[in-house]
Amino acid sequence: MYYDRDVSLSPIEDKLIAIIGYGSQAHAHAQNLRDSGLNVVVGLREGSSSRPKAEQAGLRVASIEDAVKEADVIMLLIPDETQPQVYEESIAPNLTAGKALAFGHGFNIHFGRIKPPADVDVFLVAPKGPGHMLRRVYVDGAGMPSIFAVGQDASGSARDIALAYARGIGGTRAGVLETSFKEETETDLFGEQSVLCGGVTHLIQAGFETLVEAGYQPEIAYFETLHEVKLIVDLIYEKGFEGMRHSISNTAEYGDYVTGPRIITDETKATMKDVLGDIQSGKFAQSFIQDAESGFPYMQEQRGKMRDHTLEVVGKELRGKMPFISKQELEV
Numbered sequence: 001m002y003y004d005r006d007v008s009l010s011p012i013e014d015k016l017i018a019i020i021g022y023g024s025q026a027h028a029h030a031q032n033l034r035d036s037g038l039n040v041v042v043g044l045r046e047g048s049s050s051r052p053k054a055e056q057a058g059l060r061v062a063s064i065e066d067a068v069k070e071a072d073v074i075m076l077l078i079p080d081e082t083q084p085q086v087y088e089e090s091i092a093p094n095l096t097a098g099k100a101l102a103f104g105h106g107f108n109i110h111f112g113r114i115k116p117p118a119d120v121d122v123f124l125v126a127p128k129g130p131g132h133m134l135r136r137v138y139v140d141g142a143g144m145p146s147i148f149a150v151g152q153d154a155s156g157s158a159r160d161i162a163l164a165y166a167r168g169i170g171g172t173r174a175g176v177l178e179t180s181f182k183e184e185t186e187t188d189l190f191g192e193q194s195v196l197c198g199g200v201t202h203l204i205q206a207g208f209e210t211l212v213e214a215g216y217q218p219e220i221a222y223f224e225t226l227h228e229v230k231l232i233v234d235l236i237y238e239k240g241f242e243g244m245r246h247s248i249s250n251t252a253e254y255g256d257y258v259t260g261p262r263i264i265t266d267e268t269k270a271t272m273k274d275v276l277g278d279i280q281s282g283k284f285a286q287s288f289i290q291d292a293e294s295g296f297p298y299m300q301e302q303r304g305k306m307r308d309h310t311l312e313v314v315g316k317e318l319r320g321k322m323p324f325i326s327k328q329e330l331e332v
């Protein structure tokens, strides 16, 4: 585990960091990096409804293309299902040698939906919790445990850059652990699907054991089960189902609905192992992308049913101790 004492900001102090998007994760990354004294530009699409929020936060905003052209490090923080098209159209044509392309989740690299050129660094820094909490704890002087992975090291400094970035968003205040794109992707998807939906204590233990028995790092299994559920449940208590839904990713919401009912019906580890198998094989990813390409009809249909379940079951079972998110913080 890496902490502030182990990591320097120097590898990125003289670099420009482009944050692509300004939603749950992106607003927190951009503001935390800026408040850590680093140079940030936010890249948004034409007519983006996020632009006023980014400008109100005092951040410089550019088109995605211009942000990528100018920046040394490009962190892509838009919904997973939208990334490949934006990458092909706006990022790849400007991703010249020597830059670094970064992600908040390994989905599109791990499942081969984005294939960066060999002459750029590729890394991920994944905070283990909702973006709104990432910003809240940073402002409170604390940090959110995060994990990082290097997918490609063209410069020979990708690892130092990734660690410096993790420090810039406050991760090393709490602890940053090294992983791989495969481990981060598979455990994050599993955590979203196996425990968030049920959000009940006995599912957390079964979820943790399923990941450890499958060979993933125990620390990451902890992050994906007990740790993350507490953050999400606090969000539900604070702002209800809609507030939580606004803060988590589409990938997480879809996974919660498509897999949740299976686990709620049969809360056994055998079912959890099947769920993990569908993630590892790519079957879940395919189902998610298919629903996304049709405008998420299944997710819309399931939302109401899962809302009632989540509020009822989670509302009774767990109450975290994390600081609450205020209404305006969720406006992003």
Ligand SMILES: NC(=O)C1=CN([C@@H]2O[C@H](COP(=O)(O)OP(=O)(O)OC[C@H]3O[C@@H](n4cnc5c(N)ncnc54)[C@H](OP(=O)(O)O)[C@@H]3O)[C@@H](O)[C@H]2O)C=CC1
Binding pocket: 021, 022, 023, 024, 025, 026, 044, 045, 047, 048, 049, 050, 051, 076, 077, 078, 079, 080, 082, 086, 104, 105, 126, 127, 129, 130, 131, 132, 247, 248, 249, 250, 251
């Ligand atoms: N939500 C979370 O807490 C976590 C998310 N992640 C990962 O972070 C990444 C971002 O997720 P999340 O923060 O939930 O994303 P959001 O859904 O919050 O992203 C919304 C932002 O993306 C922009 N956007 C949406 N569609 C497009 C598009 N087609 N082209 C350009 N911009 C677009 C929106 O801009 P506009 O205003 O123009 O619509 C808005 O600024 C994902 O990889 C996710 O897996 C990782 C850990 C936790």
Ligand SMILES: CC(=O)[C@](C)(O)C(=O)O
Binding pocket: 127, 128, 129, 130, 131, 188, 192, 228, 247, 248, 249, 251, 252
């Ligand atoms: C908040 C978080 O880390 C999730 C649930 O994995 C997500 O929203 O992607």
